[in-house]
Amino acid sequence: MPVADPVEKREVAIIGAGLAGCLAAALLGRRGYAVTLYERRDDPRATGAERGRSINLALSARGLGALAEVGLEQDVLDHGLPMHGRMVHALDAPPQLQPYSADRDRAIHSVSRGRLNAILLDTAEAVPGVRIVFGHQLESVDLDRATLTFRTDTGPVEATAGLVLGADGSYAASRRAVTFRPGFDFSQDYLSHGYKELTIPAVDGDFAIDPGALHIWPQGSSMMIALPNLDKSFTCTLFWTAAEFESLRTDAEIRAHFATYYPDVAGLIPDLVTDFRANPVGSLVTIRCSPWVHHGEGASLALLGDAAHAIVPFFGQGANCAFEDCIELDRLLATADGDLVGALDAYQDARKANCDAIADMALDNFVEMRDRVNSPAFRLRSKARHTLERAFPGRFPTRYELVSFSTVPYVEIEERMRRQNLTLAGAAAGIGAALIALRRTRVGS
Ligand SMILES: Cc1cc2nc3c(=O)[nH]c(=O)nc-3n(C[C@H](O)[C@H](O)[C@H](O)COP(=O)(O)OP(=O)(O)OC[C@H]3O[C@@H](n4cnc5c(N)ncnc54)[C@H](O)[C@@H]3O)c2cc1C
Incomplete structure (x- = not known):
């Protein structure tokens, strides 16, 4: 043409x-x-x-x-x-910071x-x-x-x-x-989850929770997150399914749900009921x-x-x-x-x-975010990855590190992770074989 x-x-x-x-x-x-x-x-x-x-x-x-x-x-x-990591709020434990990077200055x-x-x-x-x-x-x-x-x-x-x-x-x-x-x-693919925003205002002129992290309340199939604002408030975002949003009909149900599932912040959202009712549910596509x-x-x-x-x-x-x-x-x-x-x-x-x-x-x-961050295995793996990355800088960056703290083309990241995992699996197998051989030698001697 x-x-x-x-x-x-x-x-x-x-x-x-x-x-x-x-x-x-x-x-x-x-x-x-x-x-x-x-x-x-x-x-x-x-x-x-x-x-x-x-x-x-x-x-x-x-x-x-x-x-x-x-x-x-x-x-x-x-x-x-700056937010240096995820602050994970589990129901059965105090909030725990999971740094985003092996380099603690990165945010x-x-x-x-x-x-x-x-x-x-x-x-x-x-x-x-x-x-x-x-x-x-x-x-x-x-x-x-x-x-x-x-x-x-x-x-x-x-x-x-x-x-x-x-x-x-x-x-x-x-x-x-x-x-x-x-x-x-x-193609357009809608997630079954939508989002709704709520606000944690400043308390006595200061942040109500730690402003140096992105807060997550993982709930398995859904979650809430909160990001700090310069006016010392936090914007919370609920990522819930339509059925979850619709299930809370009365003021008492809204309050009771937050008191049960977000107990450490429910009291920090004074306009919870009005905002939950008034704020729109956005779609995620x-x-x-x-x-x-x-x-x-x-x-x-x-x-x-x-x-x-x-x-x-x-x-x-x-x-x-x-x-x-x-x-x-x-x-x-x-x-x-x-x-x-x-x-x-x-x-x-x-x-x-x-x-x-x-x-x-x-x-x-x-x-x-909504599920794995809560598991001890995930936490252990991230810690091990950060330790490795500190020991061999640039050799074992996490996927998060490559996405958020580098400009490595997105398309290369999965392949790099696959190669790293193969290297780590090979190293683990080698160490395992060496330990077995050592044990046999000891048993034989
Ligand atoms: C809940 C949520 C959280 C997010 N969080 C993050 C995050 O943490 N980090 C991040 O990087 N991204 C985040 N994003 C994604 C980010 O918001 C978008 O990727 C970004 O805004 C895209 O920028 P854009 O300029 O392409 O589109 P937009 O920001 O949507 O801008 C489009 C502009 O076009 C105008 N417009 C629309 N139609 C017309 C028309 N017919 N004629 C003239 N003007 C028109 C609109 O008014 C608007 O000003 C988030 C998105 C959502 C929904």
Whole structure:
């Protein structure tokens, strides 16, 4: 299919001024592209955060590394709180800290989603050549005519662009524009669990529980987690099935359930009943699609962030991964030498398998968080792994370490874990054989 002269493609429309859209706008603006960032909402810096999204999120090495590219790493760290491990709250034992890394200084960082989005909006807006247009909800994209249509308060608005980046989240309208193209693969898998947020406020001006950890109350088939906020509150997130949410009908049932299953914090959530009733249940979806990149006669479209690959939040990687997309896309566009089509195709090749890999690991980590962290065998294994990693630095990193504290491509992590496990199994077998031989020698002598 003929593609218009790449020079015209320097006119970029980015759909969605969320986390990925803003970072992509700042990066491409710096490269000299004329970027218009279209956002459905009004400016959240003026109106406040939207309800129904997580209040805070955990950023780790990948996200922070990407933010460093636009000089934001320290700014974001200054607005975050380090969490060095999981504080596991079991019903029958005092809370226990499980460090995330063999290196006790390593931490993931709890940041406010609203604050992070505001910092990114400010950064994108400050780049010459970037324009942000709020109150524009994408309705359709015509890649042959290079035309986009938006719904606004004053009626439909048309715009043109040679390159369209779809960063409009899990339910992306930009993705819908290509969903019915022949050969477009698409799947969305909802978890049977949803999420609801509650708040532990500060007590006497201080944190009610340890702010240096991500707290988990594992319950086997479900769980609650809590992340600290700068105002010394915690945002708790319940990950329950619909049946569990619906089973608590009366105020007394809500109070009794929390007193039984979350006894150490039930008394720290003063608005438990009102918040449990009022706060929405969000859904958790894994979205996979392919291709992410589409070319028409007048324009090309590439999807990024949740629009391309929404994942469940149990590895805290959705935003981190979306930021990595932006960096990869920017890097490939910078070296494209006029070959926009090639750069976009290379972007998809570089990211798709990685995003599929973290989607699988995120699903698996739900079982680890809600169930395995509570088992003595799991705790012993993690301790042994950290001891080995300290003894042989870089040789035996855990999967968590590779996901959260490195930028090793996600797709390589499972293979590295498989090789490590083989090495460890071989070493264990060798030690076992040596011990048996030693015992036989002793018995024989
Ligand atoms: C409960 C929960 C906890 C999470 N915790 C973490 C965590 O700890 N760490 C982590 O890394 N990730 C976490 N995530 C994932 C993270 O929130 C997402 O991966 C991230 O927000 C993706 O960024 P995005 O820019 O692709 O999409 P979004 O942040 O969803 O932004 C999309 C933007 O597009 C706009 N938009 C939508 N439709 C249109 C339209 N038609 N026209 C114009 N604009 C439109 C939206 O208003 C929004 O501003 C969590 C997610 C959930 C649900």
